Amino acid sequence: MSNxxxxxxxxxxxxxxxxxxxxxxGLKTRFIGYDAFKxxxxxxxxxxxxxxxxxxILSMVVAYFLGIVNDYKLFIGVILSFxxxxxxxxxxxxxxxxxxxxxxxxxxxxxxxxxxxxxxxPILKIFDGIVFRLSxxxxxxxxxxxxxxxxxxxMLDVINGSxxxxxxxxxxxxxxxxxxxxxxxxxxxxxxxxxxxGFLILNLxxxxxxxxxxxxxxxxxxxxxxxxxxKTEFPVLISMMPFIHNSFFYLNKVKGFIEHRKLKSEVTHFxxxxxxxxxxxNEDSPLTLLRFIVAYCPxxxxxxxxxxxxxxTVSSALAVITFIILG
Amino acid sequence: MKSMKYIxxxxxxxIIIIQWILLxxxxxxxxxxxxxxxxxxNVIDQLVKLVIGLTxxxxxxxxxxxxxxxIYNRIRRCIKMSLDRG
Numbered sequence: 001m002s003n004x005x006x007x008x009x010x011x012x013x014x015x016x017x018x019x020x021x022x023x024x025x026g027l028k029t030r031f032i033g034y035d036a037f038k039x040x041x042x043x044x045x046x047x048x049x050x051x052x053x054x055x056x057i058l059s060m061v062v063a064y065f066l067g068i069v070n071d072y073k074l075f076i077g078v079i080l081s082f083x084x085x086x087x088x089x090x091x092x093x094x095x096x097x098x099x100x101x102x103x104x105x106x107x108x109x110x111x112x113x114x115x116x117x118x119x120x121x122p123i124l125k126i127f128d129g130i131v132f133r134l135s136x137x138x139x140x141x142x143x144x145x146x147x148x149x150x151x152x153x154x155m156l157d158v159i160n161g162s163x164x165x166x167x168x169x170x171x172x173x174x175x176x177x178x179x180x181x182x183x184x185x186x187x188x189x190x191x192x193x194x195x196x197x198g199f200l201i202l203n204l205x206x207x208x209x210x211x212x213x214x215x216x217x218x219x220x221x222x223x224x225x226x227x228x229x230x231k232t233e234f235p236v237l238i239s240m241m242p243f244i245h246n247s248f249f250y251l252n253k254v255k256g257f258i259e260h261r262k263l264k265s266e267v268t269h270f271x272x273x274x275x276x277x278x279x280x281x282n283e284d285s286p287l288t289l290l291r292f293i294v295a296y297c298p299x300x301x302x303x304x305x306x307x308x309x310x311x312x313t314v315s316s317a318l319a320v321i322t323f324i325i326l327g
Numbered sequence: 328m329k330s331m332k333y334i335x336x337x338x339x340x341x342i343i344i345i346q347w348i349l350l351x352x353x354x355x356x357x358x359x360x361x362x363x364x365x366x367x368x369n370v371i372d373q374l375v376k377l378v379i380g381l382t383x384x385x386x387x388x389x390x391x392x393x394x395x396x397x398i399y400n401r402i403r404r405c406i407k408m409s410l411d412r413g
Contacts, residue, residue: 130354241347245391287395292338293335293336297332297335299332303332307333307335311336311339314344322347326351
């Protein structure tokens with residue numbers, strides 16, 4: 001047991017070092033973003049995806065050789081899935097003018113290694129007594145869920161640390177529910193949590209690195225793989241309610257897959273003097289989560305982040321309560 | 328105003344709790360429907376389950392949309408009224 005904690009400490013430190021490295025390298029490349037909610041809109045490296053994929057691959061290789069992940073199919077499936085998703089996101093970072101349907105369609109390919117290597121169990125348990133055997137439909141659901149979850153996480157990457165914090169909460173829920181069910185910790189989820197914790201140190205307000213599309217899609221993949229392997233679909237769905245709120249309202253108003261940056265009307269407005277995020281009050285804009293959070297009382301970026309943390313805490317608590325009450 | 332800083336967050340948290348309760352009700356209802364009407368495992372059975380499940384989830388999302396819009400419009404009306412009063 002002490003071995004795994006030393007290993008987790010190693011992945012945590014390695015993740016911090018890689019993230020720090022790419023927060024500096026990124027500023028010398030074309031992979032930069034402008035922090036929309038800070039005075040002067042400073043340049044920030046958006047190579048978070050590269051830092052994450054390197055941390056994941058190295059951590060998985062070490063975990064395999066240490067016997068922490070001892071199933072070779074799982075080892076290969078996880079690495080392949082993350083690599084495919086990273087490439088999809090990296091292409092989107094390189095060519096920002098790709099059509100809106102590119103990401104929802106392409107992200108489905110991330111599910112292929114999981115399905116081909118049969119890393120899933122086609123029994124979908126909602127709660128005690130409600131169990132569906134979906135041998136034929138379950139693989140199709142994995143395909144669709146990959147597209148939905150990955151893009152949902154991508155859509156909430158709106159303020160410093162928002163998507164990564166939401167993912168952190170979803171993974172914690174998956175870990176707790178798995179522990180309550182099996183009385184042991186899921187090593188794969190633990191690895192993801194320690195990598196993400198290291199990354200969050202530099203991604204939280206004030207961020208030194210952005211996720212980029214490749215990073216946010218990797219976060220979605222972490223949620224998907226952890227959920228499928230540890231069979232915690234329903235609790236994780238509940239913990240992701242703030243994500244669902246955000247993407248549903250976006251899609252409902254926009255009526256299609258359009259990137260945030262290509263929206264014709266402003267959703268929120270940043271006041272340079274007061275540093276407040278204000279609802280732009282455009283009838284044509286989607287009622288996203290951030291817009292709702294600042295609708296009555298404009299907020300500074302860290303206050304909006306606190307609001308999101310409150311919502312993630314509420315939904316994660318409900319997810320765990322569901323499992324405790326209903327099984 | 329300071330005490331109202333996180334009022335929208337409280338509204339959304341409240342909506343999330345309502346939606347959570349409704350989601351559990353919907354899945355229980357779904358289970359009731361599929362166990363009464365359907366025979367065990369085959370393609371048609373699984374597809375019918377999927378269609379019924381997605382329909383119920385669609386209703387759940389529409390209801391979510393309705394509540395959020397209702398509350399948002401109320402917030403906007405409050406702001407407009409206070410601005411009109413000067």
